[in-house]
Amino acid sequence: MPAQRGASRERTADEEPQAVRFAGLKLVHAALRRDLARLPNALRLIQPGEDEKGAALLRHWNFLTAMLTCHHEQQDTRIWPIVSRFAPELRLLLNWLEADHHNLDHSFTRVTTLVRIASRDTGSVWPVAYAIEDLAARLETHLRIEERQLLPRMERVFTENSRVGGLPELLDVLRGADGPGTADALAWLLEDVEPAVIERLLADCDDVVARHWPHWQATYQRCTAPLWGTPEARDAAGD
Numbered sequence: 247m248p249a250q251r252g253a254s255r256e257r258t259a260d261e262e263p264q265a266v267r268f269a270g271l272k273l274v275h276a277a278l279r280r281d282l283a284r285l286p287n288a289l290r291l292i293q294p295g296e297d298e299k300g301a302a303l304l305r306h307w308n309f310l311t312a313m314l315t316c317h318h319e320q321q322d323t324r325i326w327p328i329v330s331r332f333a334p335e336l337r338l339l340l341n342w343l344e345a346d347h348h349n350l351d352h353s354f355t356r357v358t359t360l361v362r363i364a365s366r367d368t369g370s371v372w373p374v375a376y377a378i379e380d381l382a383a384r385l386e387t388h389l390r391i392e393e394r395q396l397l398p399r400m401e402r403v404f405t406e407n408s409r410v411g412g413l414p415e416l417l418d419v420l421r422g423a424d425g426p427g428t429a430d431a432l433a434w435l436l437e438d439v440e441p442a443v444i445e446r447l448l449a450d451c452d453d454v455v456a457r458h459w460p461h462w463q464a465t466y467q468r469c470t471a472p473l474w475g476t477p478e479a480r481d482a483a484g485d
Contacts, residue, residue, distance in 0.1 A: 267406065268397060269447055270416030271325075273435040274317045275389050280438070281310050282382035286375035288473055289361070292368055300365035302472050307361045311354045312425045313434065318347040320419045325411055329396075332403050339395060346388050357381050414451050429458070433466030 266272070285307065292300050326340045357377050364374035400411070409415045413435075420428050432455065436444050448456045 266413075266443070266447060266450075267401065268411035269413045269450070270320075271317075271392075271397070271411045273413065273439075273447075274313065274416070275393065277435050277437065278310070278314065278385065279382075279389070281306070282378060282385065284474065285310075286378045289364055289371045289375045289378070292365075292371055294368050296368075297366070299472055300368075304362055304365040306470065306473060307358065309426055309430065309434070311358055313431060314354060315351060316419060316423050316425050317416075318351060319423070320416060322347060324415070324419070328410060329400060329403060333399060336396070336399060339391075343388070343392065343396070350385060350388060353381055353384065412450060413447050417451065417455065428455070429462040430466055432459070433462050436463070437466075 285303070288303055292303065322344050326344060330337050330340050357374075360370075360374045360377055364371045404410050416435075417428055417432065420426060420431050426434075436447070439447075444459075448459060
């Protein structure tokens with residue numbers, strides 16, 4: 247677990263956690279990749295009569311798509327306009343990314359209909375699982391373009407302590423959006439992240455987030471255990 251607030255002594259300058267640049271963007275990318283890699287197999291494993299598991303998978307899919315939509319809105323309305331202003335040479339790339347956001351959102355909407363059917367009809371799970379894998383491949387192309395062509399240029403546009411693209415900014419967007427709650431979103435973003443990295447990320451957030459994080463994490467793990475198993479079980483399987 248991350249170090250508790252109110253420690254007996256203050257950190258020295260050398261011990262201060264270092265900021266993770268554009269952590270909000272990078273965490274969303276990693277979480278999307280992680281879930282789109284394991285959702286097809288989870289769907290294929292649903293057996294006849296496992297209606298509760300099918301419903302849980304559908305809820306998680308809806309959560310994932312809502313996070314993707316929020317991520318795209320943050321980029322299109324908050325981040326890209328600033329990048330375009332200070333790096334006008336990137337406008338063509340930004341316009342393409344925004345257009346592809348709309349295409350991806352429509353594709354996720356279509357696949358959502360298929361997942362809804364497969365969650366209640368095990369006879370259709372295999373083709374729907376393939377549809378998710380195709381969609382994941384499309385999204386991967388988009389994410390790589392952002393990470394390889396855009397983020398390195400953004401590092402020259404924004405200072406190291408800028409909030410743009412950071413985790414606190416993403417949490418602010420979630421608080422003001424009609425979508426996933428901050429607690430579930432943060433636990434989803436930080437799933438499987440190393441504790442030392444989590445500590446650095448939480449150090450950038452407000453005290454309310456840091457104080458409630460252990461409860462949010464435990465609640466999220468209990469809710470997702472029927473889909474992925476407990477963290478201990480996943481670790482044992484990996485061994």
